[in-house]
Amino acid sequence: MEQTREDHNGPSPAAVYDRIGIGYKNVRRPDPRLAALIRQALGGARTVVNVGAGTGSYEPQDAEVTAVDPSQVMLDQHPGPRKVKAGAEELPFADGAFDAAMAVLTVHHWPDLRRGLGELRRVSRRQAVFTWDPEHRPELWVVEDYLPEIRELDASRFTPLADVVEALDAHTVLPFPIPHDFTDGLQTAYWRRPESYLDPAVRAASSTFATLPASVVEPAMERLRADLESGAWHRRHARLLEQESVDYGYRLVVAGES
Numbered sequence: 001m002e003q004t005r006e007d008h009n010g011p012s013p014a015a016v017y018d019r020i021g022i023g024y025k026n027v028r029r030p031d032p033r034l035a036a037l038i039r040q041a042l043g044g045a046r047t048v049v050n051v052g053a054g055t056g057s058y059e060p061q062d063a064e065v066t067a068v069d070p071s072q073v074m075l076d077q078h079p080g081p082r083k084v085k086a087g088a089e090e091l092p093f094a095d096g097a098f099d100a101a102m103a104v105l106t107v108h109h110w111p112d113l114r115r116g117l118g119e120l121r122r123v124s125r126r127q128a129v130f131t132w133d134p135e136h137r138p139e140l141w142v143v144e145d146y147l148p149e150i151r152e153l154d155a156s157r158f159t160p161l162a163d164v165v166e167a168l169d170a171h172t173v174l175p176f177p178i179p180h181d182f183t184d185g186l187q188t189a190y191w192r193r194p195e196s197y198l199d200p201a202v203r204a205a206s207s208t209f210a211t212l213p214a215s216v217v218e219p220a221m222e223r224l225r226a227d228l229e230s231g232a233w234h235r236r237h238a239r240l241l242e243q244e245s246v247d248y249g250y251r252l253v254v255a256g257e258s
């Protein structure tokens with residue numbers, strides 16, 4: 001029998017977010033540089049549906065936004081007035097109901113990506129999807145040196161970028177190198193601030209860390225702590241400390257009316 005994404009990954013994504021959503025907002029603070037890129041991609045949209053909206057990061061302040069998410073814990077932290085509890089695969093809106101649709105760091109959680117992206121195209125005239133390409137290299141040093149288990153987990157969750165581009169019939173793919181002081185605490189955010197990964201609150205706001213068992217993560221983080229104390233980490237990654245940003249494979253995929 002074919003294994004479903006949920007079988008492989010344990011609890012449903014909405015259930016994972018019902019658990020890790022608590023405290024998410026403190027670590028996952030929207031970064032103004034990514035916000036500007038997304039706003040530009042949405043064009044002059046006046047009405048926007050944000051699918052997998054979570055706490056509302058990156059929603060344009062000058063548009064009327066409808067937030068959609070299947071996790072009640074996430075929706076409860078969303079400050080907006082228009083909130084709908086639903087999954088991307090079945091959006092309760094009429095065809096062409098919105099000028100634009102956005103989906104940020106969420107498509108890898110959807111049980112049926114093609115259907116979800118099809119729904120985005122059905123309900124909006126323009127789509128902007130921010131995601132991560134699992135085939136991109138280099139990998140974050142956390143994965144290479146401490147937690148190779150992340151590689152397998154992410155490869156099973158994230159869809160190759162080419163599939164997202166094809167399903168959306170996208171016309172533009174914009175790289176987003178992660179700045180060294182990126183404020184949104186996603187998995188790679190702290191590539192130049194290694195001590196941050198030792199903080200359990202930082203790890204709890206990343207679904208990959210939160211999905212792996214503590215028996216795997218904690219010994220790896222103890223090795224990182226020892227390498228930071230001995231100076232081994234700094235010797236190995238001296239060149240990283242000189243960089244302003246690194247392309248870890250994050251991409252904004254834009255489709256529809258331009």
Ligand SMILES: C[S@@+](CC[C@H](N)C(=O)[O-])C[C@H]1O[C@@H](n2cnc3c(N)ncnc32)[C@H](O)[C@@H]1O
Nearest residue numbers: 013017052053054057071087088104106109110
């Ligand atoms: C990493 S969070 C991103 C939230 C927000 N877009 C942001 O950038 O902070 C992923 C979100 O996807 C939501 N999600 C999970 N399964 C989904 C589905 N089938 N359809 C839509 N959203 C889903 C989760 O509940 C969670 O809020």
